[in-house]
Amino acid sequence: MTNDRVFNFSAGPSVMPESVLERAAREMMNYNGSGMSVMEMSHRSKIYQGIFDETKVKLKAALSVPDTHEILFLQGGATLQFAQIPMNLICGKAADYAVTGNFAGKAAREAEKYGTVNVIYDSTSTGHDRIPAQSELKFSENPEYFYYCANNTVYGTEWQYTPHAPCPVVCDMSSDILSRSVDVSKYGMIYAGAQKNMAPAGLTVVIINKSLAGRELAYTPEIMSYKTMIEKDSMLNTPPCWCIYMLGLMLDWLEANGGVEGMAELRKERSAIVYDVLDNSSLFIPHAQRASRSEMNVTFRTLSAELDAEFVKGAASRGLVNLKGHKLTGGLRASLYNAMPIEGAIKLAEYMKEFEVSHV
Numbered sequence: 538m539t540n541d542r543v544f545n546f547s548a549g550p551s552v553m554p555e556s557v558l559e560r561a562a563r564e565m566m567n568y569n570g571s572g573m574s575v576m577e578m579s580h581r582s583k584i585y586q587g588i589f590d591e592t593k594v595k596l597k598a599a600l601s602v603p604d605t606h607e608i609l610f611l612q613g614g615a616t617l618q619f620a621q622i623p624m625n626l627i628c629g630k631a632a633d634y635a636v637t638g639n640f641a642g643k644a645a646r647e648a649e650k651y652g653t654v655n656v657i658y659d660s661t662s663t664g665h666d667r668i669p670a671q672s673e674l675k676f677s678e679n680p681e682y683f684y685y686c687a688n689n690t691v692y693g694t695e696w697q698y699t700p701h702a703p704c705p706v707v708c709d710m711s712s713d714i715l716s717r718s719v720d721v722s723k724y725g726m727i728y729a730g731a732q733k734n735m736a737p738a739g740l741t742v743v744i745i746n747k748s749l750a751g752r753e754l755a756y757t758p759e760i761m762s763y764k765t766m767i768e769k770d771s772m773l774n775t776p777p778c779w780c781i782y783m784l785g786l787m788l789d790w791l792e793a794n795g796g797v798e799g800m801a802e803l804r805k806e807r808s809a810i811v812y813d814v815l816d817n818s819s820l821f822i823p824h825a826q827r828a829s830r831s832e833m834n835v836t837f838r839t840l841s842a843e844l845d846a847e848f849v850k851g852a853a854s855r856g857l858v859n860l861k862g863h864k865l866t867g868g869l870r871a872s873l874y875n876a877m878p879i880e881g882a883i884k885l886a887e888y889m890k891e892f893e894v895s896h897v
């Protein structure tokens with residue numbers, strides 16, 4: 538690690554691998570002999586089309602995306618999908634939602650504008666500290682789709698299984714995509730804003746079963762139609778060119794580091810280092826129930842808001858930054874995405890132990 542870099546525990550936009558940033562910097566002024574930056578290229582040029590196609594191929598390989606599914610590179614963040622999903626998939630009828638956190642709740646509320654939303658599970662009453670078991674999911678009659686959020690970035694919980702539903706399953710994987718292997722064939726659609734675990738902000742990846750396209754409500758803007766975007770290979774208009782290129786660099790890094798299986802081992806190791814401190818502490822209190830814990834976002838607090846603030850400040854002075862919890866929860870949060878080195882988790886754990894010794 539270069540000396541002036543910090544360990545950045547931000548929930549998003551978040552840390553990227555140094556080697557990826559260095560490569561982007563090297564290629565910034567003159568990409569592959571073109572005499573220009575990727576930022577300056579026409580999205581219709583042959584050279585850019587090559588970058589686009591390769592990135593898609595790499596993502597398809599990294600997640601073993603079956604041929605039944607199409608990969609789309611869209612914009613508008615995960616939040617636009619909260620509306621785009623019901624516009625395209627609810628058909629004026631009903632869908633089932635599991636509300637296990639902030640973003641799933643927002644998605645459910647947005648979907649109400651386009652059809653009937655059945656919230657079939659809601660963990661609000663326990664502060665979103667858990668994920669339901671399959672047996673707790675009581676689906677309604679004939680939902681068009683079932684929606685859930687794989688990793689709850691704000692509350693630090695994560696689904697440890699892929700739920701079965703009597704309809705297509707739609708999943709927000711913004712904060713854990715590419716961190717473990719998933720069987721894409723089990724999903725009608727997976728989507729993720731890129732800025733947590735994939736690329737800079739500005740790109741949304743959608744992986745959709747092509748059979749679900751073409752059911753959009755009549756007034757759906759063309760740019761929000763999955764069918765149109767599939768037909769145009771995400772180039773109805775200018776795509777987020779540079780972010781897609783950056784995703785390609787990230788995917789090269791991912792492959793060189795063991796792919797999603799390698800990432801799954803790393804996230805386990807990284808989070809265990811921090812959870813181990815939490816589990817043996819008389820000062821820090823973990824938020825999530827043990828069986829529902831996220832390996833991406835570790836949420837916890839001390840006994841008081843004042844101590845939390847002191848912890849954050851002390852951490853920053855050691856180059857451990859962005860440990861403040863989300864404003865909805867307060868407390869503390871360490872986001873441990875793919876690019877967080879193990880050393881970052883070790884440094885955080887050491888600081889937590891020292892902080893505890895000096896504050897009990």
Ligand SMILES: *Cc1c(COP(=O)(O)O)cnc(C)c1O
Nearest residue numbers: 614615616640690709711712730
């Ligand atoms: C960050 C996040 C969002 C919101 O993403 P935007 O790209 O800012 O719209 C939605 N869902 C999850 C799980 C997130 O982590």
